[in-house]
Amino acid sequence: MTAGDDVDTRLRLAMFAHLDRISAAYPSGIPSDVINTFEFDGEAVRLVVQPGIRKPARLSAALTIRTTYTPQGGARPYEDEFGTDGTLHYKWRGTDPAHPDNRALREAMVRRSPLAYFYPMAKGVYHAIYPVYLVEEDPARHEFAVDLGELEHSVEGIEVLPERRYARRLTLQRLHQVVFRPKVLRAYEARCALCRLGHAPLLDAAHILPDRHRRGEPVVPNGLAMCKIHHAAYDANIIGIRPDRVVEVREDILTEIDGPMLRHGLQEMHGSTIFLPRSRHDRPDPTRLEERYEQFRSAA
Template sequence: MPDVWPEATQDALRAAAIRWLAVRTNDGLDALTSEEIAEFTFGGQGFRLMDPQRGIRKPRQFTAALSIRTTYRPAGADRPYDDDLGPDGLVRYKWRGGDPDHPENRALREAMLRRVPLIWFWGVGPALYKPVYPVYLIGEEVAQQQFVVATDGLQHLQATESPMEEVLRRYLRQETYRRLHQPVFRSMVMRAYESRCAVCQLRHSPLLDAAHIVEDRHERGIASVRNGLALCKIHHAAYDVGILGLTPELRVEVRADILGEVDGPLLEHGIKKLHGRPLMVVPRRRADRPDPELLQIHYERFRAS
């Protein structure tokens, strides 16, 4: 093929990469290592989707950027995306350096002008990334040296002065959280708990959730691994509705009326027998373990119920 591929071929690779990532990540549930991301092929040849050294990947065969990357930040830098969310509910991605004509910034600008889909590799651990796809660049803020990123097609809609504008902005914030921040939170929690339910050790990723100890609408409900628990869907539901609680010492408690209830084997063995037991899975790194203060907030609410 020539050095620069026809646009149709570039678009075909983008589509193939997104389909491949959907399969490899369990339809967006799981994170991938750098080595796993490097296994992508197109036309029988290996093709790098992510630049291991730079934040912006613009293959020589392309006229526009293919992917962007946000590096992992270790404990002590909770909510690394705070500064990236604008007042309109959309995410921002910074230029490479301060030069608007840097080749990588031009590659992002071309992706914006062509409205082609990009892949955002968000670091959730050392050499571990949560791919978010597709995302689109829908504007550039030169004074702030950044691009405006949409994580959903509806975010291409322009804001107006109508009474619906604030409703639209609230919706966009919710969609941004669902499409970007929540999956990143999930990947960080799954990494910490080695993709196992903290209560029962179930390992099947599609059956696991990243549960908030304190819900995200609470003033302390940050999307940090220390506010997270890896729970299977049954135990997540039981935790959320107050059937199951967790003490600050990481011991499981079951609501008193449930302990006296007679039902089938799921309740008997899957819920009631957990009462008084310690968590079966606790993060190896102390910095990833549940925050006792957050556990206390939820536990007091559980006891009150």
Template sequence: MGWLDARDADEVTYDQLSGFEYNGRRIALMDRQRGIRKPAGMDAALAIRTTYTPPNKVPPYQDAIGPDGLQRYMYRGQDPDHAENRALRVAMRLRLPLMWFVGVREGLYQPIYPVFILGEEARQHRFALALDEMQRFVEPGAAMAEDTRRYVERVTKARLHQRVFRSQVMLAYDGSCAICELQQERLVDAAHIIEDGKPGGEPVVPNGMAMCKIHHAAYDAGILGVRPDLTLHIRQDILDTVDGPMLRHGLQEMHDRRLLVIPRSRASRPDLHRLERRYSEFLTAG
């Protein structure tokens, strides 16, 4: 995990993971065949993996948030005594941190760590995970106040779902704002077309667009709309305002222009139906 921290890039490749060395010894952090990685000579699992899900498909972990707001991870197969499931159980008993590598493109992974195995639900063939230190105090399946549950779920979504979403959207848009092409990593967000929590609001690439902070905020505030034909609409009162260069170049001149960055792969492009819904909300609000 220290090695992952020390790297510049957000994502990590299969080759980097499988070629990992510690004290001169090669200890692969990922196995091509198996989703749960337990190096020879160790009792506990070191890492888990979720393979890449194409942009228009919902990833397997998407619907696996428990009633307590905690993320679930399915067994390898159905047999609780399978060596890989046993290795996860050992990590749970010893309270050891794991790394979770979530595929964001073929052979490319977003690392989520540290992850802890908090509990096991043998009947459902799955483990409950903690994705940060705070979640380690949650008892899986226990009754809890509604605001606590919502908080736990918010952490799960931020730590896993939104991070993977951001990573995939950034890859699809080459890290550039779709509207102005700004490419400063710290200033570019993955914007939702349909808000998280609403029907259609899933964190999948066709529900996203890369946008710089200003354009993201303008989109969410109903100042800027994206038409289903991928042209831009700036609200009339904003067009009528006189202000400095940010307003003039950043917003007013964008009116009726087309998005500057559109993903090459058709499946990654903004979904037409979601754009229609969002744009009609923009028109109604304006």
């Protein structure tokens, strides 16, 4: 291992540790200024940069890539897209194969270097997906294929990372699952839709219709931010949510006598109205709520 390899390895490991910390602290999306608080060997290292491809001067291969946020209906500056095999088709910088950014991406591909990919949640807010790998280049389309597969890796060293299973791919559905929780928590301002609990580590993104359902897509209108107690109760048909967004508690639970958790956490939810996202596009789909409510009624 050369001195340069050692710096490259140490920097990437330090970056992943940094992203572990801030991802836990910002589960609904990390602001770019927080991402860029990263320091290595006493020096600030920006991870999110305007062109989208980041290669620090100390490295020969790219370190991070990002996709630019585009509002609904807006024109994307680069046509990054996801293939049905789960790979991200990430565009070159321009059309010159010798552009320094494109050479840095190519070097990361040849070296099988792990990168971080920043998926846009909002303007200046990202969900970090890592490690990812550049696995193929298509010069005719001016793009690289990026493997977003989740891989086993050692926290003690990057040496095991090149032994990844190339055949493993995320489907487009899998990618949506990865960002489902941060999108739902962001829509609900990191609060439980039932009790308004605002502690993100205690919150889940609950599906209205489950994954196995034909309309159970991991999209925000099929999601509800719920604390873990209410999520479990919803999945167990202890509580239901009507299409008009009013909460019902199963009758036998309403008459049960137990401690304060049952009384305040469940029984007092009966007849309340759920907390809604500000954006109408993010609010729960009434048709999905209706179908799920009928399941609750049948179970009750």
